Amino acid sequence: MKFFNSSLTAQKGQTVFNRWLLQTVAKAIRYGVIGASCALIDLGLFAFFVSVTSFSPVIINVFTYFIGTLLSFYTNARFTFCCNDKMFRRASLFFFAAVVGLSLSSFLLHAAPWLGIGVITMKIISMIFVFGVQFSFNNFVTFG
Known part of the structure; x- marks a missing residue:
């Protein structure tokens, strides 16, 4: 699935550099949207666990940061970089x-x-x- 690509696709006659630049900008946009979404999930989980447990906020932060990063990796691998090997x-x-x-x-x-x-x-x-x-x-x- 490729989103954010429709308005950034290279047109016929563009140089290789222009195509590369447009593709990189499209990836950066997807990467940013996914990163922001995962950061909000991290924040939401952090706020939840701080309010319902007695664990240290630092320990909770490490846990929720890990969850956010894991989710970010999976979604970026799949939708931003379209990779499923290695x-x-x-x-x-x-x-x-x-x-x-x-x-x-x-x-x-x-x-x-x-x-x-x-x-x-x-x-x-x-x-x-x-x-x-x-x-x-x-x-x-x-x-x-």
């Missing part, structure tokens, strides 16, 4: 990118006060930066 290798690389993204985001949030940037502003900056890093890695390495 799934263990791809999942390992996808989770590696997720841990790197979480680490980068945490580092930037930790550095925010020293840089004189508000935490919410830095969170937005980190989300944009991490999206670029993770999409690039997953597009060219994990599913490339």
Whole structure:
């Protein structure tokens, strides 16, 4: 199933680079929509488990982040990158990118006060930066 592709398909006579760019933008849009959806599921599960259990929020965060990442891997493999081979290798690389993204985001949030940037502003900056890093890695390495 290919969605978000109809308005971004290459027309006859376009260069190979233009076609590649349009395909990459379409993948980035799908990747972003899936990522945002999985982040909302992560947040919803986190809020639920914090309210009904006595577990540490950090432990709950690790659990719900894992669930969100697993769902993101499956849906991106299927709908964004249309892959169903070498799934263990791809999942390992996808989770590696997720841990790197979480680490980068945490580092930037930790550095925010020293840089004189508000935490919410830095969170937005980190989300944009991490999206670029993770999409690039997953597009060219994990599913490339």
